[in-house]
Amino acid sequence: MRGAVYYSEAEAERNHAFIEDLQKEAESLEICLELLTKHPAGPLDFILFRDRNPLVASELEQAGYRLFNRSTVQEIANDKLRTFELATVLGIPVVSTFRADQQLPKVPLVLKTRGGHGGSEVFLCHSQKEIAELFSRFDQQKLIAQPFIDSDAQDVRVFMLGEEVLGAVKRTGPVDSFKSNFMLGGSVEKYSLDSAQKKQVQTISRAIRSDYIGIDFLLPAEGGWLLNEIEDPVGARSLYATHDFSVAEKLLHYIKERLEV
Numbered sequence: 001m002r003g004a005v006y007y008s009e010a011e012a013e014r015n016h017a018f019i020e021d022l023q024k025e026a027e028s029l030e031i032c033l034e035l036l037t038k039h040p041a042g043p044l045d046f047i048l049f050r051d052r053n054p055l056v057a058s059e060l061e062q063a064g065y066r067l068f069n070r071s072t073v074q075e076i077a078n079d080k081l082r083t084f085e086l087a088t089v090l091g092i093p094v095v096s097t098f099r100a101d102q103q104l105p106k107v108p109l110v111l112k113t114r115g116g117h118g119g120s121e122v123f124l125c126h127s128q129k130e131i132a133e134l135f136s137r138f139d140q141q142k143l144i145a146q147p148f149i150d151s152d153a154q155d156v157r158v159f160m161l162g163e164e165v166l167g168a169v170k171r172t173g174p175v176d177s178f179k180s181n182f183m184l185g186g187s188v189e190k191y192s193l194d195s196a197q198k199k200q201v202q203t204i205s206r207a208i209r210s211d212y213i214g215i216d217f218l219l220p221a222e223g224g225w226l227l228n229e230i231e232d233p234v235g236a237r238s239l240y241a242t243h244d245f246s247v248a249e250k251l252l253h254y255i256k257e258r259l260e261v
Contacts, residue, residue, distance in 0.1 A: 001029075001256065003046040004036045006060075011050065012037055018236060021248040022048070029252055040065070046255055050233040052078050052117065068211040068255055069232050076208055077232035080114050081144050087227045090207055092200050094227040095218060100143035104131070108148040113138060117231065124148060154219045155228060156191050159239050159247075160205045161212055161254050166247070168193055169238045170219075190242040197225065204230070212251055 005022055007015060012035060019035055026033035036047070039060070046066045049057050057071035069077075076082045084097035098104065100111060111134050113121040121138075125131045134143070153173030159166040170191040193201070201215050204227075214234030217225035236247040 001031045001045050001259065002034075002043075003031055003048065003255070004034045004040060004044050005048040005050060006036045007050045008053075009037045015050070015235070018248065021246060022252065025246060025249045025252050029256055031252060031256065033252075039063075045259055048251070048255065049074075052115075052233065054078060066259070069213065070209065070211075073208050073210045073213065073232055077210075077213060077230040078115050078117070080112055080116075080229055083227070083230050084144070086207065087204070090203055092204065092227050093224060095146050095149060098145045099141070100135075100145045101140035104145045105147040107131075110146045110148055112144050112146070114142050114144055118235075149218050149226065150221045151218045152221060153186070156217045156219060156225060157231070157234075157238065158193065158197075158201045158215045158217070159212075159234065159236070160201060160210060160215060161250060162210075163202045163205050165193060165198055165201060166212075166250060167239050167243045169242050171238065188238040188242055211254070 003026070005019060007019070012019065023033050023035075039056075040047070044065060046068060047060060049060070049067045049069060051057070052074070054071050054074040057067055057069075057074050061067055061071055076086055081097065081099065084094055087094040096105065107128070108124060108126045109131075111123045111125055111131065116122060123130075123134055125134065154170065156168055156170050158168045168191040169188045171186050171188050173186045197217075204210075204215055205213065208230075210232070212232075212234065214231035216228045216231065218228050219225055239247055
């Protein structure tokens with residue numbers, strides 16, 4: 001079996017450890033796995049697509065390649081407004097989200113670019129002046145607005161492999177930040193879902209027919225959880241830090257099983 005893992009050049013360098021783990025596990029499964037940072041030149045049984053570029057993903061699919069995840073998953077996961085719209089249709093509790101060019105909640109509020117990831121391009125605004133400054137930097141049509149949710153900078157990321165909960169981590173941000181992202185200096189611990197939470201994340205994965213994604217939920221101070229965003233491609237550093245299995249091994253087993261059906 002011949003496959004490839006696709007990254008942008010910059011992300012391939014940043015994720016070299018995960019790529020090495022994938023290639024090591026691929027060898028044990030008799031899969032020849034190459035790294036791609038541009039369109040392939042020949043036939044492949046699959047491409048593990050790890051770039052944030054739905055257009056490129058769609059081009060590869062049109063060329064006949066089998067992608068994990070599909071381009072339609074990318075289109076939803078990399079657009080926070082579409083994620084909110086999906087959650088609303090599915091009846092999943094979600095952070096109220098508005099188009100920034102149409103409606104703004106009361107301050108303090110959070111402004112985000114629709115396509116930001118990893119905690120980047122997320123801004124807590126306490127005044128109209130701060131909002132105006134961001135509107136001068138970003139196209140309002142590419143921004144969403146959300147009420148600030150007091151969560152003590154805590155959230156949960158659930159890692160999904162198909163409809164299986166691969167694992168979940170609770171992330172807590174630094175004391176001087178409202179963001180909980182692990183790569184921004186936050187801490188992580190293993191988290192166990194209850195039956196209702198498990199059903200909700202499986203509903204999301206089933207609806208978009210995803211292969212491997214992360215689903216992030218805020219933990220409001222008053223309890224419960226609220227869907228915040230879907231991550232594709234999702235980084236596995238926090239999962240490796242809190243669980244004792246190889247994400248690469250499970251992911252490649254999953255891919256091989258689906259190709260052999």
